[in-house]
Amino acid sequence: MSQDNSNRDDDQSKSGLRKGLTNYGDAGFSLFLRKAFIKGAGYTDDALARPVVGIIDTGSAYNPCHGNAPQLVEAVKRGVLMSGGLPMPFPTISVHESFSQPTSMYLRNLMSMDTEEMIRAQPMDAVVLIGGCDKTVPAQLMGAASAGVPAIQLVTGSMLTxxxxxxxxxxxxxxxxxxxxxxxxxxxxxxxxxxxNQLVASVGTCSVMGTASTMACMTEALGMMLPGSAAPPAVTADRMRYAEQTGVTAVTMARNRLTPDKIMTPAAFENALRVLLAIGGSTNGVVHMTAVAGRLGFDIDMKQLDKMSRETPVLVDLKPSGQHYMEDLHKAGGVPALLRELRPLLRLEALTVTGRTLGEELDDARPPFTQHVIRTVADPIYPQGGIAVLEGNLAPGGAIIKQSAAAPALMEHEGRAVVFENAEDMANRIDDPDLDVNADDVLVLKNIGPTGAPGMPEAGYLPIPKKLARQGVKDMVRISDGRMSGTAAGTIVLHVTPEAAVGGTLAYVQNGDRIRLSVAKREISLLVDEAELARRRAEKPVVRPEAGRGYRKLFLQTVTQADKGVDFDFLRSEENNGKIPESR
Structure with a gap:
């Protein structure tokens, strides 16, 4: 056993245990004390001299999406040790969609801050981000982007059917x-x-192209995950092998100082958005990737995103836009097989966690084979991208619709507004037999945006009023300033910006107003003249919600609108100030 007799801080060395020393006013003593305590856990000087790889463990009894986290941590540790690194698992907040009140989105930014600060606070040369459930992957990418330490994402994987x-x-x-x-x-x-009893057959994330699967696919396209690692289900040997290889790659990234800003470039974000459109992915992917980009100083150009959508067909036949499940996508070749089909539309120069470009990875990808899950460009599921960006006086800052999962007959529609002032009002009246509503009306839900709820819950998937459901009505045009689950389908306009709670036009919609939706024209309009809207604003001005203390106060004072990612304004980087996609 070798002995390290030097306890002095080396100003030239910013790695391993010497990184981010606790401030006692004496750097040498800080390192001496740190090593003394960690040796209490049985570590030797040989172990402590290796590259340190932090492993974020988001396992929780409240998070069945992360039910395989203990096995993943062990597999990552194995990979780190095989490559000469020192694995150091540590916990952060774990957020599950169904177990978070008032909504998981309310806690995403808190998780991102926890992730960032724990990466900064503890000595590590690289970090493995283990997450899976809807908000955990974007939170970890946001935190890692801000922390600036070499980082690689590992998703927990989807459940079985x-x-x-x-x-x-x-x-x-x-x-x-x-x-x-x-x-x-x-x-x-x-x-x-x-x-x-049958809908969730194992631990893991949703088995369809919901938000969790969407973020996994986008993160692989972003270059922040190993090629092929987005699709394997949680309980498979493939998932464990990718975990081991993630640990191996993390050590290499530590040695090469491959930081997130070198990977998450405008070209990489463009690739991720292209995949979002081609998989018929969750509308939440737009909000989350906008937040991640904002941490690096980039804005998502919604008009350019819509332009991309017009030229990017949906190729992946997964629910809710298609018929298959994530385990089928894995068996069909996963994201690399999709990227092969999209290759002419991709930015192949983008760097990945492997240290190679996306183009180089695709050159070495496995050859294609006959399968029925990933279509060709000549035979798409849907001729345009899954998401369309809408504008109009009802949404001056934009809104979106998942057109690949909407009813074709409703995408060009004008109807009478049936208005609910908030989620409670909707819950109290939606099934009232006396509710004045018809199948061709437009359901409008206010005050479920970032500040209005707060937290922008997935309440935008308004249920069909029970009396209409019993008549066989399966879909209606629905509009809100909130979100919906990526697992949902319907003709649903979401993310109306500005939201009602900050005085957006949505706040002044009344029962009986006419609303026009034209997906072809990318329009969402309230057919009320400006003079009448001005009268309504003057009659009842909106008072922005406030809170007296705690995280809720911080949230309400600093949260941004959907077009800025619903992040906190003070967490955005101002270094780049660029737009994505880049003009080419």
Whole structure:
């Protein structure tokens, strides 16, 4: 056993245990004390001299999406040790979609701050970010982008599918489909209880192209994950092998000082957005990637995103835009197979965590084979990208619609507004038999935006009023300043900006107003003249929500609108001030 007799701080060395020393006014003593304590856990000087790789463990009994986190941590540790590094697992906040009140989005920024500060506070030469559930991956990317330490993402992977009365089912598109049947009295209480036991067949994230799967695919396209590592399900050997290789890669990144800003460039963000459109991905991917880009000083140009959408077809046949599940995407070749089809549209010069460019990785990817999940450009699921960007007087700052999962007959529609002032108002009245509503009306929900809720919950998927559901109505135009789950489908306009709670036009929509939606023209308009809107604003001006203390106060005072990623304004970087996609 070798002995390191030097306890002096070397100003030229900013790695390993010498990194980010606690400030006692004596750097030599700081290192001496740090090593004394860590040796209490049985570490030798040989171990402590190696590159330190932090491993963020977001396992939690409240987070079944991360139920395989203990196994992933062990596999990553194995990879780090195999490559001569020292693995150091540590915990951060873990946020699950279904177990977070008032909404997981409310806590995403807190998790990002926890991630950033723990990376900064503790000595590590690289960090492995283990996450999976909807808000955890964007939170970790946001934190890592701000911290500036070499970082690599590892997702927990999707759950397996289950079976219900001979039908393959999986969370959570099928959750919504069966609940809709139950609300319409098409199935009884016994059947809804039976299917509840089958929708989530294992630990892992949703088995469809919801937000978790969307972020996994986008993160691989962004270059922040190993090629091929987005799609393997949580309980597979492939998932564990990728975890081990992630540990190996993290050590190499530490030695080469491959920091997030070198990977998450405008070209890389453009690739991620291109994949979002091609997978028919969650609308939440726009908000989350906007927040990540903002941490590096970049804005997402929504008009350019829409231009990309017009030239990028949906190629992946997964629910809710298609029929298959994530385990099918994995068996079909995963994201590398999709990127091969998209190659002419990609920025191949973008760097990845491997230290190679995306083009180089695609050159060495496995050859194509016959499969039916990833279509060719000549035979798409949908001829344009999954998401369209809308503008108009109802959304001066923009809104979006998942056009690949909308009803074609409703994408050019004008109807009467049926207005709910907030989520509570909707819950109290949506199923009232006396509600004045028809199938061709437009349901409008206010005050579920970033500040209005607060936290921009996934309440934008307004349920079909029960009396209409029982008549067989399956879809209606629905509009809100909130979000919806990536697992949901319908003709739903989301992220209306500015939101109602800060005085956006949405705040002044009244029952009976006419609203026009034209996806072809990218328009969402309130057919009320400006003089009348001015009168309404003067009659009842909006008072922005406030809070007296704590995280809620910080959130309400500093959260940005959807077009800025719903991040806190003070966390954005001002270094680059560039736009994505870049003009070419």
């Amino acid at each position: 289950g079976g219900h009365r001979g039908e393959r089912v999986g969370a959570c598109t099928d959750c919504r489909r069966f609940w809709g049947k139950y609300r319409a009295d098409e199935i009884d209480g016994e059947e809804i209880a039976d299917v509840n």
